Amino acid sequence: MKLIDQLQNKVDRKIYKRGKKYYKQGRVINYNYSFGGPKQVNIKAQVIGSKHYGISLSLELSNNQLVFIGQCSCPYDWGPICKHKVAVAYKFLNEDYSQLDSTSLQKANFNKLVTLSKELSQKEVDLKYFVKGLLADSMVNFKLKLESKDLSLAQLEEVIKERYF
Numbered sequence: 001m002k003l004i005d006q007l008q009n010k011v012d013r014k015i016y017k018r019g020k021k022y023y024k025q026g027r028v029i030n031y032n033y034s035f036g037g038p039k040q041v042n043i044k045a046q047v048i049g050s051k052h053y054g055i056s057l058s059l060e061l062s063n064n065q066l067v068f069i070g071q072c073s074c075p076y077d078w079g080p081i082c083k084h085k086v087a088v089a090y091k092f093l094n095e096d097y098s099q100l101d102s103t104s105l106q107k108a109n110f111n112k113l114v115t116l117s118k119e120l121s122q123k124e125v126d127l128k129y130f131v132k133g134l135l136a137d138s139m140v141n142f143k144l145k146l147e148s149k150d151l152s153l154a155q156l157e158e159v160i161k162e163r164y165f
């Protein structure tokens with residue numbers, strides 16, 4: 001399951017909707033993150049609600065399950081996950097999470113794929129790739145299809161896995 005869907009499943013529906021809306025409205029500011037490990041990211045941000053709230057959030061992958069640890073300065077923070085945390089987590093999962101969980105081709109970083117395709121074409125491999133989903137509001141949802149006259153599908157997968165996973 002995609003991590004962003006896990007977020008949706010873990011959070012009360014109303015809270016999720018509000019958090020997502022906050023994100024889309026650009027209310028997440030002073031956002032930055034750093035990786036604590038390949039499966040852990042620490043995010044700090046502020047969210048503009050009725051006041052500016054400070055959020056510090058850790059997202060961890062444990063057995064491919066998303067785990068939230070964090071704090072928000074809002075009064076709602078007695079509950080499991082407030083809308084401000086949702087907004088921040090949503091931003092990360094929507095924009096940056098390919099680095100957290102690069103276990104499948106679909107989640108591969110777009111720039112790496114561009115690099116890969118350039119390298120392959122230097123080897124005169126006839127490689128075509130199609131990227132779908134660029135019109136979505138983030139790059140995360142893209143799907144990639146690789147085709148090559150010179151390489152079998154299995155060989156293509158081999159190259160990509162060897163290099164990136």
Ligand SMILES: [Zn+2]
Pocket residue numbers: 053072073074075076077082083084085
């Ligand atoms: Zn909050």
